[in-house]
Amino acid sequence: VGHIGVENVLVDLIIAPEGSRTAAVYRALRAAIVDGRLPAGSRLPPTRTLAADLGLARGSVAGAYERLAAEGYLSAKVGAGTFVAFERINRTSRRAGGSLKPRPGWVFEALPTSGGAAAPTYDFRVGIPDAGLFPYDAWRRLLTAETRLKANSLGTYAEPSGHPALRAAIARYLGVSRGVSASAEEVVVTNGTQHALDLIGRVLITPGDVVAVEEPGYPPARRLFASLGAEVVGVPVDADGLVVAGLPDTCTIVYTTPSHQFPLGRAMSPARRRELLDWAGRRPVAIVEDDYDSEFRYSSRPLEPLYSLDAAGRVLYAGTFSKSLLPSLRTGFLLTPPGLRDALVAARQMGDGYGQPAVQAALARFIDDGLLARHVRRASKVYADRHRQIVGALIGMPGAGLILSAAGLHVAALTDADSTAVVREAARAGVGVDDLRAYSTGQTGFVFGFGAADPSLIAEGMALFAGVLARHI
Amino acid sequence: VGHIGVENVLVDLIIAPEGSRTAAVYRALRAAIVDGRLPAGSRLPPTRTLAADLGLARGSVAGAYERLAAEGYLSAKVGAGTFVAFERINRTSRRAGGSLKPRPGWVFEALPTSGGAAAPTYDFRVGIPDAGLFPYDAWRRLLTAETRLKANSLGTYAEPSGHPALRAAIARYLGVSRGVSASAEEVVVTNGTQHALDLIGRVLITPGDVVAVEEPGYPPARRLFASLGAEVVGVPVDADGLVVAGLPDTCTIVYTTPSHQFPLGRAMSPARRRELLDWAGRRPVAIVEDDYDSEFRYSSRPLEPLYSLDAAGRVLYAGTFSKSLLPSLRTGFLLTPPGLRDALVAARQMGDGYGQPAVQAALARFIDDGLLARHVRRASKVYADRHRQIVGALIGMPGAGLILSAAGLHVAALTDADSTAVVREAARAGVGVDDLRAYSTGQTGFVFGFGAADPSLIAEGMALFAGVLARHI
Numbered sequence: 001v002g003h004i005g006v007e008n009v010l011v012d013l014i015i016a017p018e019g020s021r022t023a024a025v026y027r028a029l030r031a032a033i034v035d036g037r038l039p040a041g042s043r044l045p046p047t048r049t050l051a052a053d054l055g056l057a058r059g060s061v062a063g064a065y066e067r068l069a070a071e072g073y074l075s076a077k078v079g080a081g082t083f084v085a086f087e088r089i090n091r092t093s094r095r096a097g098g099s100l101k102p103r104p105g106w107v108f109e110a111l112p113t114s115g116g117a118a119a120p121t122y123d124f125r126v127g128i129p130d131a132g133l134f135p136y137d138a139w140r141r142l143l144t145a146e147t148r149l150k151a152n153s154l155g156t157y158a159e160p161s162g163h164p165a166l167r168a169a170i171a172r173y174l175g176v177s178r179g180v181s182a183s184a185e186e187v188v189v190t191n192g193t194q195h196a197l198d199l200i201g202r203v204l205i206t207p208g209d210v211v212a213v214e215e216p217g218y219p220p221a222r223r224l225f226a227s228l229g230a231e232v233v234g235v236p237v238d239a240d241g242l243v244v245a246g247l248p249d250t251c252t253i254v255y256t257t258p259s260h261q262f263p264l265g266r267a268m269s270p271a272r273r274r275e276l277l278d279w280a281g282r283r284p285v286a287i288v289e290d291d292y293d294s295e296f297r298y299s300s301r302p303l304e305p306l307y308s309l310d311a312a313g314r315v316l317y318a319g320t321f322s323k324s325l326l327p328s329l330r331t332g333f334l335l336t337p338p339g340l341r342d343a344l345v346a347a348r349q350m351g352d353g354y355g356q357p358a359v360q361a362a363l364a365r366f367i368d369d370g371l372l373a374r375h376v377r378r379a380s381k382v383y384a385d386r387h388r389q390i391v392g393a394l395i396g397m398p399g400a401g402l403i404l405s406a407a408g409l410h411v412a413a414l415t416d417a418d419s420t421a422v423v424r425e426a427a428r429a430g431v432g433v434d435d436l437r438a439y440s441t442g443q444t445g446f447v448f449g450f451g452a453a454d455p456s457l458i459a460e461g462m463a464l465f466a467g468v469l470a471r472h473i
Numbered sequence: 474v475g476h477i478g479v480e481n482v483l484v485d486l487i488i489a490p491e492g493s494r495t496a497a498v499y500r501a502l503r504a505a506i507v508d509g510r511l512p513a514g515s516r517l518p519p520t521r522t523l524a525a526d527l528g529l530a531r532g533s534v535a536g537a538y539e540r541l542a543a544e545g546y547l548s549a550k551v552g553a554g555t556f557v558a559f560e561r562i563n564r565t566s567r568r569a570g571g572s573l574k575p576r577p578g579w580v581f582e583a584l585p586t587s588g589g590a591a592a593p594t595y596d597f598r599v600g601i602p603d604a605g606l607f608p609y610d611a612w613r614r615l616l617t618a619e620t621r622l623k624a625n626s627l628g629t630y631a632e633p634s635g636h637p638a639l640r641a642a643i644a645r646y647l648g649v650s651r652g653v654s655a656s657a658e659e660v661v662v663t664n665g666t667q668h669a670l671d672l673i674g675r676v677l678i679t680p681g682d683v684v685a686v687e688e689p690g691y692p693p694a695r696r697l698f699a700s701l702g703a704e705v706v707g708v709p710v711d712a713d714g715l716v717v718a719g720l721p722d723t724c725t726i727v728y729t730t731p732s733h734q735f736p737l738g739r740a741m742s743p744a745r746r747r748e749l750l751d752w753a754g755r756r757p758v759a760i761v762e763d764d765y766d767s768e769f770r771y772s773s774r775p776l777e778p779l780y781s782l783d784a785a786g787r788v789l790y791a792g793t794f795s796k797s798l799l800p801s802l803r804t805g806f807l808l809t810p811p812g813l814r815d816a817l818v819a820a821r822q823m824g825d826g827y828g829q830p831a832v833q834a835a836l837a838r839f840i841d842d843g844l845l846a847r848h849v850r851r852a853s854k855v856y857a858d859r860h861r862q863i864v865g866a867l868i869g870m871p872g873a874g875l876i877l878s879a880a881g882l883h884v885a886a887l888t889d890a891d892s893t894a895v896v897r898e899a900a901r902a903g904v905g906v907d908d909l910r911a912y913s914t915g916q917t918g919f920v921f922g923f924g925a926a927d928p929s930l931i932a933e934g935m936a937l938f939a940g941v942l943a944r945h946i
Contacts, residue, residue, distance in 0.1 A: 037648035100759055100786060102676040102816030109819070119629075128629050131622055140620050147613050149604055157601075157800055172512065181509035191664070195825035202700070203575040207680060224823045227675070286573055313573060327630055328830045343575030346582075350697045352668035356829060357801045452629075 021056050025064035033073050033084050042084040044074065106227065119452065120432030122461025124390075126263065126410045126449035129323050133379045138371055142362035151361065160349040161341075162189025162333070163360035169367040170319075170333050177295065177373070180308050180317070182335050188344050189355055192332040193292055196318040197221055199334065200253065201228040202351070203343045204286055210251040214242055216440030218262045218290070221255050234441065237261055241268030244275045253286045258306055259294035263439045263447045264412045265405030267294075267303055274309070281312040286340075288316050293323040293408040295376045298384045300406055313337035321363070323409060323451070324376055331355065331363060383409065386450035386458060393462035399473035400446065400466075412436065414445040417472040422446070426468045431461050494529050498537035506546050506557050515557040517547065579700065592925065593905030595934025597863075599736065599883045599922035602796050606852045611844055615835035624834065633822035634814075635662025635806070636833035642840040643792075643806050650768065650846065653781050653790070655808050661817050662828055665805040666765055669791040670694055672807065673726065674701040675824070676816045677759055683724040687715055689913030691735045691763070694728050707914065710734055714741030717748045726759045731779055732767035736912045736920045737885045738878030740767075740776055747782070754785040759813075761789050766796035766881040768849045771857045773879055786810035794836070796882060796924070797849055804828065804836060856882065859923035859931060866935035872946035873919070873939075882924040885909065890945040892917040899941045904934050 032038040044050070047065055051058040065082060068074045075085040119125075145151065161167065167187040174180040190196040205211065207229025213222050215234030226232050230253075235246045242256050256276070258268035268276075280287050289306045307317035320332035336344055348354070366372055390411050394402040400413040414436070415422070423435040423446065436445035446465075450458070505511040517523070520538055524531040538555060541547045548558040592598075618624065634640065640660040647653040663669040678684065680702025686695050688707030699705050703726075708719045715729050729749070731741035741749075753760050762779045780790035793805035809817055821827070839845055867875040867886050874887040887909070888895070896908040896919065909918035919938075923931070 032649070036654035037652055039645065039648065042645065100677075100757060100810055100812050102813055103679055106676050106816035106819045109822075131629075134622070136620065136622055140617050143620060144613050144617055147609065147616060149607070149609055172515070175510035175512060176505070179505075179510050191825040194823070198824045203579050204573075206576055207702070220823065227820070227823050229680070284573060327826075330826070330829050337573055339573050340575055343579035346579045347700070349582075350667070350693065350700050351671045351824070352664040353800075353803070356803050356832070359829070 021060035022063035022067075025050075025054070025056070025061055026067050029064060029068060030073060033068070038084050040084050043080075044082045044084070046081065120427065121430035122432065122457055122464065123452045123454065124431065124433040124448040124450065124461065125452055126434045126447050127323070128449060128452040129326065129409060130379070130382065130451050131326055133375070133382060134326050135371060135375060139362070139366065142365045143358060145365075146358040146361040151358070158354045158357045160354045161345045162187065162355060163357060163364060165364035166360040166367075167333075169364040173367050173372060174319070174335070177376070178291070178302065178305055178308075180305055180335065182307075182317075185341070186335045186338075188334045188336060188341065188348065189360060190318075190332045190334055190348070191330045191352075191355060192322055192327070193290060193318050193320045194220055194224065196316075196320075196332055196334045197224055197255070197288065197290075198228075198351070199344050199347045200286065200288055200316055200318075200340075201225055201230070202347045203340060204252050205230045206252075209253075210248050211253045211255065212247050212251045213255045214257065214261065216263055216436060216443060217255075218257070219439060221290070225253070225255070237264060237266075239266065239269075240272040241266065242272070242276065244272065244279050247279065250283070251285055253288055254280070255288045255290065256306075257290045257292065259289075259291045259302065260405060260408040262290070262292065263410065263434070263436065264403050265408060265410065266403060267406070270303060273303070273306055277306060277310055277312070277314070280310075280314040285314060286316060287314050288318060290318045292318075292320055295324045296380045296383050296409060297407045298380070298387050302407070307335055310337075313339065316340070324372070324379075329359060329363065331359060382455075383450065386453055386455050387411065389455065389458040390448050390450055390453075390462060393459065393466070394448075397462075397466050397469065399469045409451040410434075410447050410449040412445055412447045414443060415469070415473075417444065417469060419444040419446055422469050422472050425471075426465050429464050429468060431465050431468070433465060494533035495536035495540075498523075498527070498529070498534055499540050502537060502541060503546060506541075511557050513557050516553075517555045517557070519554070593900065594903035595905065595930055595937065596925045596927065597904065597906040597921040597923065597934065598925055599907045599920050600796075601922060601925040602799065602882060603852070603855065603924050604799060606848070606855060607799050608844060608848060612835070612839065615838045616831060618838075619831040619834040624831070631827045631830045633827045634818045635660065635828060636830060636837060638837035639833040639840075640806075642837040646840050646845060647792070647808070650849070651764070651775065651778055651781075653778055653808065655780075658814070659808045659811075661807045661809060661814065661821065662833060663791075663805045663807055663821070664803045664825075664828060665795055665800070666763060666791050666793045667693055667697065669789075669793075669805055669807045670697055670728070670761065670763075671701075671824070672817050672820045673759065673761055673789055673791075673813075674698055674703070675820045676813060677725050678703045679725075682726075683721050684726045684728065685720050685724045686728045687730065687734065689736055689909060689916060690728075691730070692912060694763070698726070698728070710737060710739075712739065712742075713745040714739065715745070715749065717745065717752050720752065723756070724758055726761055727753070728761045728763065729779075730763045730765065732762075732764045732775065733878060733881040735763070735765065736883065736907070736909065737876050738881060738883065739876060740879070743776060746776070746779055750779065750783055750785070750787070753783075753787040758787060759789060760787050761791060763791045765791075765793055768797045769853045769856050769882060770880045771853070771860050775880070780808055783810075786812065789813070797845070797852075802832060802836070804832060855928075856923065859926055859928050860884065862928065862931040863921050863923055863926075863935060866932065866939070867921075870935075870939050870942070872942045883907075883920050883922040885918055885920045887916060887918040888942070888946075890917065890942060892919055895919070895942050895945050898944075899938050902937050902941060904938050904941070906938060 047058055047061040051061040074082050076082050166189055168184040170187050171182045171184045174182055205228045209230050210233055211225040211230040212233050212235045214237050222232050233248050236243045307315045317335040321329050394400050394413050399415050399417050403412045419435050420437055423433055426433055434447035436443050436447055520531055520534040524534040547555055549555050639662055641657040643660050644655045644657045647655055678701045682703050683706055684698040684703040685706050685708050687710050695705050706721055709716045780788045790808040794802050863884050867873050872888055872890050876885045892908050893910055896906055899906055907920035909916050909920055
C-alpha cells in the first residue's frame with residue numbers, strides 16, 4: 001500500500017469551509033473515502049502534518065480522524081499509521097455495459113517472453129537477451145549524467161527523428177559493424193523494431209494494399225500490417241531465403257529478415273539478395289530489412305545488408321538495441337531512403353511525438369565511447385558457447401533436423417513429429433522451447449532461444465527435450 | 474568526432490588472413506575507409522591496442538598504418554591519435570532518385586516549442602513547463618534505483634498496458650487530485666497524450682469516419698485523426714465550452730479539452746458537460762477528454778471530469794506528465810471504459826510494444842512517495858504568480874480581450890487586430906507569443922504561455938507586446 005498525499009483534497013477544504021473545521025475535515029475525508037478517491041489501504045498523513053498543511057489546529061483534524069475511525073472508515077495500525085478501512089462499492093461495474101466497441105482485429109495476445117510469465121527451468125524462450133551481461137554501472141553513469149537540467153532542453157520538445165548525437169553514433173557504428181555507409185540524416189530513431197514497422201506501414205500502406213511477409217515469419221509484423229488495413233500474404237522461405245519467385249506481382253511492402261531469418265535462422269544468400277533487389281528495382285515496392293539480432297555472429301563474416309546493396313532506394317533497414325543491449329531501452333532505428341524520411345518523421349511526430357532524450361543522449365555516448373562494441377564482442381563469446389552447446393545437442397538428435405545458422409540468439413530444427421505436442425510435453429518437464437507452428441501455417445519444428453538460457457543447464461535441458469521428442473517419433 | 478571501436482572489422486581480418494599480416498590489416502582498413510565504414514574523422518585505436526586485439530605483432534599493424542598514412546588515408550594529430558583523413562564519395566546521392574513515395578498527408582512540421590528553436594527573450598511560448606522546477610535529484614535517485622539488473626525483468630518484455638505499480642499509483646493519484654474513481658485496470662500507460670490519441674484512433678477509426686474536434690483546437694490531434702483516415706470536423710467553442718448542438722449527428726470520436734480548453738483556456742460548464750454526456754449516451758460515440766495541464770489551478774476547485782460523470786461508458790480520459798512534470802519523461806496515460814481496454818492494449822503492443830520499465834517504475838515511486846503532489850503544489854504557486862502578472866497586464870490592454878481562465882500554463886486573448894502581423898512584429902521585439910490563428914480558421918487573438926517565462930521579464934515583455942498591439946488597432 002502506497003503512501004498517498006492528500007494535498008489537493010485539503011485545498012478544497014480551505015476554499016469551502018462551512019461550519020466547524022472538524023466537521024469540514026470529516027466531511028471532505030469521508031466523501032473521498034466513500035467515492036473511492038481514498039481507496040481502502042491508503043495511508044493518511046499524521047494529524048500533526050495534515051493540520052499544519054491546512055493551517056488548522058491539530059485538534060480539528062484529530063477530531064475528524066476519531067469520528068471516521070469510530071464509524072469504521074479509518075483504522076490505526078500500531079507503528080504504521082492511520083489507514084482507510086472502507087471498501088467502496090465498485091463503480092466500474094456500471095461502466096461494463098458501455099457499448100463502445102473497437103474495430104475488429106484488435107485482440108491482445110500476451111507474449112510468451114513477457115516478464116510476467118514464469119521462466120521455465122530450462123529456458124529456451126526466443127528473443128530474450130541475457131540482461132546479466134549488460135554493463136549496468138556504465139549505463140547508469142551515462143543515464144544519470146543526461147538526467148539533469150543542464151544536460152538537455154528537457155522542458156521543451158525534442159526532435160521526432162531522434163537525438164542528433166544518437167543518429168550520428170548509429171551511422172558511425174553501422175559503418176564499422178555492418179559495413180553500411182549511412183549518414184546521420186538517413187537514421188530515424190524509434191522505440192524499437194515494432195515501432196519502426198509501424199511508422200513504415202503508416203506512411204506506405206493504403207488499406208487494401210498487399211504486404212508480403214516471410215512464411216514462417218514474425219507474427220507481430222504480420223498482425224501490425226494487417227491492423228493498418230493491408231492484405232498480408234505469406235511467401236515461402238527456402239535454403240537461400242525468401243523465395244522471390246513467390247512474391248505477389250504488386251505489393252507495397254516486402255518484409256524480410258535476411259541476416260538471420262526469423263525464425264529459421266538462415267542468412268539470405270548473396271544470389272537471392274541480388275534477385276530480390278533486381279525484382280524490387282522494377283516496381284515501386286519498399287523492402288523492409290529487419291536485422292534484429294545478427295550482431296552476434298559465431299562464424300564467417302556477415303553478408304552485406306540489402307540496404308548497402310540497394311542502388312534504387314527501395315530498402316529500409318530496421319535495427320534495434322533490444323537484442324544487442326536490452327529490450328527495456330525501447331530504442332531502435334530505421335535507415336531510410338531520402339524520399340521517405342520526412343514522412344516517417346511526421347508519422348513519428350503524430351504517433352507519439354518523440355523518444356526519450358535522456359536515454360538517447362546516454363546511448364549516443366555509450367556507442368561513441370566504444371561500450372556497445374565491447375559489449376557485443378563480450379556477449380558474442382558467451383552466446384557462442386550456448387549456441388555451440390545447443391547445436392551440438394541437436395546434431396544427430398533423432399527426429400530433429402537442425403537448420404544451421406551462424407548468428408543471432410536462437411536456432412531452429414524441423415521435425416516430422418507433432419511439434420505442438422512435443423513442446424507441450426517438454427514444458428511439463430520444465431523445458432521451455434518454441435513451437436515452429438506459432439510462426440508458420442505449415443511447418444512443424446522447434447525454435448531454441450539461448451539468450452536467457454543458463455549455460456550450465458543447457459545440456460541437461462536438451463537431453464530432457466531429446467527424451468520427450470523420442471517418444472513422439 | 475567520436476571514438477570508434479573497430480573490433481568487428483578486425484574479426485573479419487583474423488578469419489581471412491591472406492598473405493602477410495601487414496597487407497591483410499592494410500587491405501581491411503583501406504576497404505573500410507574507401508567504402509565509408511570508417512568515415513573521415515574516425516579515430517583509430519593505437520597500434521599497440523589493435524595489435525593486441527588481433528593477436529598480431531605490433532609491427533604488422535604499424536606497417537599498415539604507415540602505408541595508409543603515406544597514401545593519405547590516415548593522418549596523425551599530435552596528442553590526439555590517428556584519424557581517417559579520406560572523404561569517401563558520397564553514395565547517398567544515387568539514392569536520391571529512389572521512387573518510393575509516402576502516401577499523401579505525411580508532412581513534417583517542426584513544432585515552435587522544439588528544443589532546436591531559439592528561445593525568445595520574452596518567452597510566452599505555449600506548452601512548455603518550467604524544467605527548473607523539476608526535482609531532478611529525487612528523480613535521478615529513483616531512476617537509478619530502477620536501472621539495475623535486480624530492479625525489473627529488464628531482459629524480458631514488459632506489459633504493454635504499463636508497469637502495474639504505475640497504473641496503481643496513477644489511479645490513486647487521480648482519486649486524490651481529480652476526484653476520479655478509477656482502478657488500476659482502467660489505466661493504460663502511454664508515451665504521452667499524442668500517443669493516447671493515436672491508440673484511440675487506431676482502435677476506433679475506420680477510414681471515412683467523422684471525428685469532431687474543437688475549433689479553435691489542438692492541431693496535432695486534428696492531424697493525427699486525419700492521418701488515420703478520419704474526416705475531421707471542427708465544432709465551435711463558446712463561453713460554456715464545446716457547442717454540443719454543433720456536433721455532427723454521427724461521429725466516431727469527439728475530442729475535447731473540458732478542464733482547460735485548448736487554446737482559449739475556459740473550463741466547460743457543468744451544464745455543458747451534462748449536455749455532452751446526454752448527447753453521447755444516445756449514440757455509440759467515444760468522448761476523448763484531454764486533461765493536459767489542469768493540475769495547475771489558481772482559483773476555485775476543479776470541476777468533475779467527464780470521465781467521473783459518465784454513466785454510459787463513453788468517455789476516455791487522457792492525462793500526461795508532460796506538463797505536470799516534464800515532456801521528456803514521455804509518459805502519459807489513458808483511463809478507458811472496459812470494452813475498449815484490451816483493444817487499446819493490443820494497439821499499444823502492435824504499435825511499439827511497451828514503454829520504458831525503469832521510467833515507469835521510478836514514476837510509480839515518485840507518485841507514491843508524494844513527490845508529484847508536492848511538485849504540483851510548489852509549481853502551482855510559481856505559475857500562479859506568472860499567471861497573475863500576465864492576466865494583470867492583459868486586463869484593460871487596449872485591443873486585447875482577455876479570456877479568463879483559472880488553470881493551466883497559458884492564457885488567451887481575442888483581438889480585432891491582425892494577430893498574425895502583431896505576433897510577427899512582437900517576435901522582432903523579442904516577444905514570443907502564439908497567434909490564435911494557428912489553432913483556428915476564424916478567430917484572431919493571442920495565446921500567452923508562461924511555463925517557460927522568466928517571471929522578472931513578464932511585465933517588460935507584456936509592455937513591449939502592448940506597444941506593438943497599440944500600433945495595430
